[in-house]
Amino acid sequence: MDIARCLVTPEHRPISCIEMQTTGEPTRIVFEGYPELSGTLLEQRAEAKRKYDHIRRRLMLEPRGHFDMYGAVLRKETELTKSGEAHIGVMFMTNDGYSTMCGHATIALGRFLLDTHDLNTFPRRNEVKHDPMAKTALVNLHCPSGLLKVTVPVNDDGSASDPSRPVSFLSVPSFATGIDVTILVPPEYQWTELQGKSKEIHVDFSYGGAFYCMVSATELGFPARLENDKVDQLDKATALLKKYINSTPDLYKYFRHPGHDDLGFLYSIMVVDDTAKARGSEVGLCFFANQQIDRSPTGGAVAARVALAYAKGNRQLGEAWAYHSLVSASGHGPPFLGTVVEELPERYPEIPYPLVRVMGEGQAFYTGFSTFAVEEEDPLGDGGFVFKDCKPAR
Incomplete structure (x- = not known):
């Protein structure tokens, strides 16, 4: 397949994801190919709803996803990353829209963000400090409802997560x-x-x-x-x-x-x-x-x-x-x-x-890696569909 045929517009660029599961619940982590957004995290969320909801449908629904798929889009820059309170931001995606909080995805993200050393994906990765005695690292994650402090178990030098121990997070005020x-x-x-x-x-x-x-x-x-x-x-x-x-x-x-x-x-x-x-x-x-x-x-x-x-x-x-x-x-x-x-x-x-x-x-684990593309001629390519909503034309 000539992947260049998929590069029709900036939002038709191939989108790359890491696939993880937390007690069986999927998290499709989008780390490359999503369009640029601007403003505060809630403003970015609103812009995504307004301009790029077809991308959410493309990634969450059939034929690339399914009715119960869940997604997370990394946001490298938010108001809290600029202030130094957060290392990175995230938007969450469902079959219907954009949620404001997600614990299972936060647990998965904690591991992924410790495991990646690609500064294009996670520019502030080297700012994450680890505690060599406890063998943990703390990631400050900005989600739409606020700041989550995510404690990730790591190996001896803090270079990778330890999948044998649970990730924990401190909630927003509840x-x-x-x-x-x-x-x-x-x-x-x-x-x-x-x-x-x-x-x-x-x-x-x-x-x-x-x-x-x-x-x-x-x-x-x-x-x-x-x-x-x-x-x-x-x-x-x-x-x-x-x-x-x-x-x-x-x-x-x-x-x-x-x-x-x-x-x-x-x-x-x-x-x-x-x-x-x-x-x-x-x-x-x-x-x-x-x-x-x-x-x-x-x-x-x-x-x-x-x-x-x-x-x-x-x-x-x-x-x-x-x-x-x-x-x-x-x-x-x-x-x-x-x-x-x-x-x-x-x-x-x-x-x-x-x-x-x-x-x-809780604990999360990797299940795969994926890159999703769009062919210009594909009538289903720009979004997605829900099978149970398909009804014969009359």
């Missing part, structure tokens, strides 16, 4: 926004399992870099124990619940960020297994963006769930908790750990619950 919120689901939004039962359900809302609605399986009308054979039904139920929440102005206050309007949207419905579990462990199933299913325990949701548990008085400072997905609960990969490491002195006047920093911890 906080509950609503505890035991009553939602009366009207008939047009009810799912099969709710019909004939109480239409009143109780949920919690919390922020961990993105906003999550936490709801138990039993509140949705399902058995308490989460099982794979209920995923399709849970997909329909959570989609209807999210649609109703987003259409109800009285509920907007639970997912509006006091500090920035761009962070104020409901990202996910997290279904929690409410069966009796061994102390220190619980299972959840995360539906995010356009009903993507997270294979991992979801790092942003871990920060939000830990902050919620702390606000409820169910978690103490320094108390570690294991968070499983259906993948890790079935033995395919480790859970994430979440720990409140600090209660912050500041408060948002609108939020009655404490702000906390959460440490999330």
